[in-house]
Amino acid sequence: MMSLLAKWTRENNELAFNCKQQNDELNRDHNNLFSHRRCSSDFHKLLRKLQGIPPHSDHAQLELSVVYNACVCLTALSHFEEAELLLTQAAHRVLELAGEDRGTSDPSVLWRAALKSVAGTALHRHVLSLLCLQWGIWLAKSCLNPIKEFQEEMSLLERQGGAVWDDCRTEAKEKIPNIPRLVLDPRRLAELLKICTAIVQGAERLNEGWNTLSALQAAAALPAPRALIAYTHLLSGSCLAHMNRPQMALQCFRRALETDPRCACALYQSTLLYRQLGNVQAEIQALRILHSTLLLPPTTEPAPAAGRLLSPSLFLCSQSLGSLLSVPSALSVLHSLALKCVIHDRVSEGVENYLDLLAALRSEDQHGVTANTLTAHAVVSTLPKLPRLYLEAAAALLMARRPADCMALCDEVIGTILDLLPDKVLLEDPEDGSVAESREEREEAESGLVKLLWAAAAYLLLGHCYAQQEDWKQAVTHYTRCFNLLVKVHCKNNAFSPQVSAPDKESNQGVDLCVLQRLKGISLAGRGISFAQMDRLREALRDLHLGLQALPEGVSAGQWCGEVLWRLDRRREAAACWEKTWSHTCPPLAEALPVYAQELQSGPLLDPTELRSRLKELGPL
């Protein structure tokens, strides 16, 4: 019997040794899945041999160690169910050993009974280490209630663990072969689990609206890998942000970054906070850093002790934590950076960013997915549809006075979309009762509308380009094409084509209709201006009037309408027109609407001071 026990112990020790060694070797590679799988099946085989005989105190230590090893391997493979099954079996066998197995199925009752039955014996620490693994599995499955129940035992495990295992280690040195080896020091595991639990609990409670600041700050002092400490700072920051203390929150985010420079989520949270605070320059700066952080190659820092076998990400899969840790993809960040730059008068920078973005999209390395650095949390993609992105880039190029590049982009969009355009788009009144009946039809109509708007915007931008190059004839052609596309949209209900000035946030269709209306106004105004440049004043006046009708707050249309009237010698009307235009303030570019559906001021401009002087000459009305 003893020889058999020794044999098994040796087998276990060899397996554990191999496992550790392979793990060290393979750590560079990502796919050490294979070796884990082999290890776990080997340990499992050994365990089956051991469990073939009834539980006996002589080999209970060995058996529990093998259970521990097998479960660590299974947990590393995320096979939590199987691991939990093994653990439960082990607990039952411990109870059987003590002769008091009552066949309970409630895990917390079971573990308490198991712990009680071995209290004061050498088996106690083994059972504790198994409970520790069970704790990890609960954490991975986001079952926080049993963890709360066992909080006391956990801390006990940690406190006494140190002493016991040190003892055991010295003991081990004395008679090496008789002590079963473990693949992972339970103390390390307990440490890892403690901070992970703190993080997950913090996130859960934050989600429920609790103040968890003190707990998180206490957790920040725990011995743990940097990334995890950074998470505690991040969570404190989020907590403070919830408590409406943005500056302190920013401090926390900074501390998170200081702890772990790769903590992209801290950067992302700070950009959100800056946006909330309205600090555009800081937001742009943060976005830029975030983007460069996301582009960094994945981490190569040596994994922490416990992380070699069990990565923290195994335990950090709670949903509320996931939403806190999610970071948009690098491309999304780049896009919002570019858009921010363009809108906030940093056009050349914006253009560069847009071009980077387009290049990244076209590169072969881009594969729809981006591998995340530390944890496998979902990467949010907030990129707009590609045609819109192209058109935004084109608008930025136009604003940067690079009409040739802009035209290339627009041509590409038009070439792609043109043969898919519907002949007619019929829009139904969304407030009509018949919403549900033709949902598919409406979806189809909407996608038709979206495509139509893209093509029209591309033509509009082309018109702008030609206007910028002072090729008025071409400009007129393209503005006309734009307008011709726009009139293909019909609203079924006549009352339902109002002067939508502000985008209706409720529905996509509202935004689309607003864009439609604006494109109509801008294209007509553009054509009017082009006609005016060609000295075809009648057509110019007609188009400018129509443009103003479609978009009353159009600044260039108003100014040029006045100018054309002036040239037609209708100076009083011109003056009135100018006055009216100046009464509107020129709106800055907004984020809610696509850039290309706003007035870009790229065409020929009139000097307001000159106009005012003309007005003065005209004298009072």
Added chain:
Amino acid sequence: MMEGRCAAEPWAELGLSVKPGATLVRRGTGTDVFICTGSEEVYVFSAQEKRVRAVLQLPAPVRDLVFSHDKQLLFVACRSGIYRVNFQLLSHSGSSDAGSGPAELKISSDFLAVAADGVSSLLLVGSVLLTLCQTDRSWLLTLYKTPQQSQANRCDVIGSFSLPVVSPSVQGHTESKCVLLCVCLGEVTQPSSPAAASDAGLSRCHLPLRPALFKLLFGVEAALAKSPVILCGLPDGRLCFLPLRLPGSRLRVLQSLEQPVVFIGASVAMETDAGCAGCLIALGKQGRVMLIKAGRAGSERQRGIADFTEGCVPGPVECACVDKSRLYYSTGSDLLTLGLSEGSTGREGQEWDEEASGSTAASLNRPTSLNVSGVVALDQPTCNDAGEVQLLSLSARGQLQRISLPVRGPEEGSNKLPSSAVGRSVGDLLSAIGDVCERASVLEKVIRWKNQTLKQLNQVLNVSFLLTDGAKTEEKPIRCCASVGWSRLLQKDSLNLACVLQNFSPYILERGWTLSLTVLPLSCSPQATEEARSVNYSFPFCSLCPGESLEVSLPVAAAGDASFPVTVACSLVFSLCSLLGGEEAATPPDLPGDCFSLPLNTLTVDWLHALRLISPTSAQKTLPPQSGSNPAGDLRAFLSSRRAGCRAGDGAPRPEGYSARVRVSSELLGHTLRWQRSDPDPKVSESAPRSFCVSLLEWLLSEECGGVRMGHKGDKTDISSSVICGRAPNDATVKLTAKEVHFEEKSDVKEESLVSLEVQVESSSVAAVCGLHHAVLRRLQTLLLKAPVKAWSSNKVQISGLRQTLQRAEIQQGQISEALSVGMSSGQMQRILLRVYQQLRDGPLLMV
């Protein structure tokens, strides 16, 4: 169509058993052909030397293999992972061993590129390696980055996409493969644009698709990003796609074939754009073909909608490949080819729409045999200089063949047919004529049957209307009458009812009708439920012409069972099933849904019907009835007599039996039954009073009351006296006495005598007395209903009788209420009630 025979040139006999479903033939570098047969080995066959040059020995059965674009690397998917083999290694080992046997190359885990379980398909797009494998709940498409430098083997995961497994039941084919294909946006507008040039390396391995089709299927974004799109066909029949380079893209389902996808390809059929495929083809295991084309730009409705044409070819499909205009596939027993370019001729016109698509669909059903059997794997077809299409195939016996297909002229086969083809077409025509004949006769039969059914239905409707209308009138034209008779079977007497269904209607009751008789005792023990008491008999019959009748017989009650009277409800049931089905309708209908029931009349069998006559003498001799041939009856009679004796011995003097009387005016009877006037029978006139009594008894016993006659004709002779004895069904002896009573009205001024007849029922059994009394009353009641309404004896109202009766009734009521009052034991109460009952029966009113 393709009368030029194809030539199969065997290249090598590998002498292997080939596992269908996991075999592959792929042309590799130069003239090398890579063959795997589902085992652990990959054979490298040199087409030049016509021999197996090298064998790769892998650690696990090979599932798939794929070459890198520069044909420098080979990726092999096994059960345990994906291995990367450099061709230089191969060529090196191959050349060193030239002349001798094939070089063996053991692929160890050093070559392992990806450790992944259960990879079923591989695809290499640029430097990205895609694997498709099935996990428990989803299909997983994983992207790996292949290392640039040739030293490192390991591939890093870029990302993975999953698609949930729909229903595990559909799969079943765990060993069946998935199909992966990469398509990209074809450049038609600027064939020599710089972008195309830069992508040249890429597009060599992808199928360029017509832009219109590409955009329709995969969206504007994929087109704008010039992203290659991965198409995968799953064993559950789904066709999925994934734009590879689109941010935020996911695996989406394009269409479902509903059978395992065996092949996905693209063909340039119907397209003149050089190099751009205008048609995607998916082929299912059971032979379903799906062609996906862009809608024609000309038609308004078709724009913006991809055109999915489905067809079916004879399966099962083992493997397939496609060239510019034809699909080649093997069913295992034959290699077939399917033309895809039929629609191209009408392309220039706008009238393409329905007609041409119809012809495409039709052409899908006519694959042409190439007469090559046993093909389990095919490589992409190639075209040699002479324009011959060459297929490389692997047969089930492990033979590698090159199949050369003849050059096809443009309009070949349509002008001149060779004699063999003529013979074949004549044969086809003849068989077609035969087919038409057969179909016509089948149709004729069906029509005849329908007509017959309609006729039958008409009859049924007529009958139904007749019967439902007949509810208003008294007599239904279709009705039942019956006669009862005692019979003895297995020493047990039972009362049988012979029920006759008479059809007096002008319609035939045809097949499908069922006579349903429900026998229900009017009174019985209260414990029995309705269902338990009633018994249902169904008699399906074939046809009943007008004037015909159908006699059925059924048991009503056994001797000793005293639950009379019994009603027999007759109804006709028609089952609709019999109209439609043939044989199953013969069984009695039990489903309420498909049959309807028309009630006929209801017959009543009462105590009189069930009365068995015995001679009065024997009845007097032994009061308990005795029939010599019935020992059981004797025993019972004996026992009951003993018991009666015992009871008599108890001392409680009881009346000899119970009796009840019914009086009826003889005048009324005589008038109604026309005994006297219309029937001057000398015998009757001679002794009128006695004959009156006798004929009354005769009438009671023989009258067909409620459609039921008594069957004891033989006993008729016995009725010569005014006393008859009989045996009730509960084996009690009863005595019926008829006598003439002169009833005198005394109080009145004029003395008038009223002659009336009295029927007295006597028996030791209360039940028999009651039952018979009830039966006699019932007869008289029906008689009175029939009686001519005349003021016959209106002046002879028996005032005093009425008065007496009223007094008696008052006394009786008092007795009843006394009996029902509290403090009376149940025995006492019963006695009182019985006495009242008897009094009621004893001094009846005279019926006038």
